[in-house]
Each structure stands twice: as C-alpha cells, then as structure tokens.
Amino acid sequence: MKIKTNKIQILGLIIIMVVILFCSLVALQNPGKYTYFLFRSKIIVFFLAVLGILLSIYVITYYSKILFKKEYFGTNREGIYNGCSYLKEKQINWHEIVELNEIKYQGISRIRVKVIDNKKYLKNLNFMTKYIADRTIKDLGTPIIIDSANLDCTFDEIKKLIFDNWKKNKTN
Numbered sequence: 001m002k003i004k005t006n007k008i009q010i011l012g013l014i015i016i017m018v019v020i021l022f023c024s025l026v027a028l029q030n031p032g033k034y035t036y037f038l039f040r041s042k043i044i045v046f047f048l049a050v051l052g053i054l055l056s057i058y059v060i061t062y063y064s065k066i067l068f069k070k071e072y073f074g075t076n077r078e079g080i081y082n083g084c085s086y087l088k089e090k091q092i093n094w095h096e097i098v099e100l101n102e103i104k105y106q107g108i109s110r111i112r113v114k115v116i117d118n119k120k121y122l123k124n125l126n127f128m129t130k131y132i133a134d135r136t137i138k139d140l141g142t143p144i145i146i147d148s149a150n151l152d153c154t155f156d157e158i159k160k161l162i163f164d165n166w167k168k169n170k171t172n
Contacts, residue, residue: 006152010067017056017063024052058128062086066150073151073158075165080113084150086129087143089121094169096120102159105145109155111162113144 027034031045039045066084074081079093092113099114115121121143122133133143146162148155 006150007067010063010150014060014063014067017059020052021056021060024049024056028053073146075161077169079169080146080162080165082144082146085144085146086132087121088124092144094166097166097170100163100166103140103145105140108147108149109159110145110147111159112140112142113146114142115144118143 027045028049031042031049034045035042039048069083072081072083074083079091079096081091083090092115096115096117097113098116099112101112103110103112105112118137122130125133136143136145146158148158151158
C-alpha cells in the first residue's frame with residue numbers, strides 16, 4: 001500500500017522558508033538597521049541572518065526534492081519504503097528490523113524503527129543530515145523514525161499499516 005505525500009503542507013512549508021530566506025537576505029544587507037532590544041548588536045543580527053539563509057536553503061532543497069520526485073510512503077513484502085525520510089536509504093527491509101515501537105519524540109507521535117546495522121543508513125549523508133541522524137541515534141538508538149507529518153494520512157493509519165505488515169512479513 002502506498003501513501004502519498006501531503007503536497008499542500010509541503011508547499012506551505014516551502015513558502016514559509018522562502019519568506020524566511022527573503023527576510024534573512026534583507027537583514028544581511030543592513031544588519032545595523034535591525035538592532036533593537038532583542039538583538040543589541042549588528043553581529044547577532046548578521047549571525048542570525050546567515051543562519052536563516054543556510055537553514056532555509058537546506059529546508060527548501062530538502063522539501064522540493066520530496067515535492068517534485070513524487071515521493072511516497074509504503075509497505076510491501078520486502079519492507080518499508082519511506083520516501084519522505086531525510087536518509088538516502090529509503091528501503092527498510094523487514095529482516096533488518098530488530099524492534100518497532102510507538103514513541104513520543106519532541107511532542108510528536110512517531111514509530112521508532114531499530115535496525116540491525118545503523119551504518120547502512122548513514123552512508124553518503126551531507127553534513128547537516130549526518131548531524132540530524134547522529135542526534136537521533138543519540139536520543140533514540142536509531143536514525144529511523146517515522147511519522148505522518150508529510151504524509152496524506154493520520155498517524156493511526158500509518159501505525160496500523162506498519163505494525164500489521166511487520167507481523168505478517170517479519171518471519172518470511
């Protein structure tokens with residue numbers, strides 16, 4: 001079964017990040033103009049503007065790939081295909097999964113997927129993605145977490161899909 005991405009939500013996030021990019025570029029041109037009681041120095045405004053530019057470019061690039069590649073989430077006899085994942089390796093085979101459980105992480109219900117070898121999923125990552133993956137491993141013991149944030153379904157639907165298919169296919 002395939003679940004498509006929620007294109008309206010992703011497009012909305014891209015638009016927000018374009019606005020942040022524009023505001024950061026404006027602040028970067030004249031940081032002295034934007035100093036006030038919160039940002040008392042041009043250096044802080046400059047630093048935050050550069051950070052806003054880098055972060056927005058990264059997020060716009062990431063979500064544009066998801067939006068235009070028509071990525072999806074799905075399960076089959078081989079495993080889970082998570083096209084919306086930040087990891088390069090999208091296919092998670094059932095026989096590689098050690099444990100599946102529902103968790104609350106950063107206030108969002110997610111499914112933690114513990115696998116035999118995390119290193120397989122950490123190959124060919126850029127600096128920012130590697131940092132996110134390392135942080136997730138430190139917090140959860142795995143780089144793979146699944147939620148319904150970018151998908152056109154509820155968390156309960158995705159949870160049922162994953163757990164039902166795992167029970168059916170994990171021994172095969």
